[in-house]
Amino acid sequence: MIICIGAGPGDLDYLPQGSARLIREADVVAGFDAVVNLVRPLIAPEAEIVTMGYRDQVAKLDTVAAAHHAGQRCVVVFMGDIHFSGFQYLERVERACGHPVETRPGISSAQVLASKARVCFDETTFITFHRRGDLEPFKQHLVHALADTRNAIIIPRPWDFMPRDIAAWLLDQGVPATQPVEVWEHLTGAEAQWQGQLADCRQEFSDMSIMLIRSLAPMPSQIEPTP
Structure with missing residues (x-):
């Protein structure tokens, strides 16, 4: 076994x-x-x-x-x-x-973040850069997801593509500087959270970080109207 x-x-x-x-x-x-x-x-x-x-x-x-x-x-x-x-x-x-x-299977940090940040997976794209090899296809997938007005939950690559690198690269691709961003660290421990706009995400975070980029046009609720 x-x-x-x-x-x-x-x-x-x-x-x-x-x-x-x-x-x-x-x-x-x-x-x-x-x-x-x-x-x-x-x-x-x-x-x-x-x-x-x-x-x-x-x-x-x-x-x-x-x-x-x-x-x-x-x-x-x-x-x-x-x-x-x-x-x-x-x-x-x-x-x-x-x-x-x-x-x-187990519980992922992406699931914990979705719960804490109150985002729906149906409206969110998950992308992990925590892998070896060419990241370019996954980078382009992130750009397309944001262009489709979806949230994005992102696991950075600790050795060379951390939140500030991701933010800088997205800005170079023409993603709006005002895109709302959150970076969470140690989700189930002594957690820390940073909130701001894409243009302001310049600081260093630990390798226990996960990133949320919120849609500029959140999907409205589709439940029945309040009586």
């Missing part, structure tokens, strides 16, 4: 009960350091813990795959939801194992 689990946005209160049970029952629990530290209180004392970083993730996942093929119950934990910004990591897990693996 090997299962990939979305561990939520940084607080165990957001971890589904079924996922918590699988972590408790696992012989091997693996993942990036920060995510493993989040679920560490759930890991059985006798379980093997395999932590990794960007540089050694391929080798460490080979170790986990070997344990899986030897019949051990293995869990790989992801921050947030696997299918929001962890899809490349999932591909690496499956490459190591040599076959598709079971996944358990």
Whole structure:
């Protein structure tokens, strides 16, 4: 058994009960350091813990795959939801194992932000730049979403495309400088929020940030009029 689990946005209160049970029952629990530290209180004392970083993730996942093929119950934990910004990591897990693996979704920071900021996903485009490779198609998708008067929830890329970089790039593409922007940090912890316009988003934020760009023309309510 090997299962990939979305561990939520940084607080165990957001971890589904079924996922918590699988972590408790696992012989091997693996993942990036920060995510493993989040679920560490759930890991059985006798379980093997395999932590990794960007540089050694391929080798460490080979170790986990070997344990899986030897019949051990293995869990790989992801921050947030696997299918929001962890899809490349999932591909690496499956490459190591040599076959598709079971996944358990989790709560993402985008879902928490939508709740706190009161935006509807039907009227919002979600884009993650937290990935390796060419960002250009995703950048253009963001421009088109804003042109279509949709909100945009954006996960930045920590090493080179943070909120101020995103704002500067959008301004260069002709996106209005008055577009309302919010940047939230540590959504489930000691959260901080910045609000302003696109032209004013010039400061640095931590890599635990998520960005909301609100539509300039919010969709009106479509419920029945008040009697």
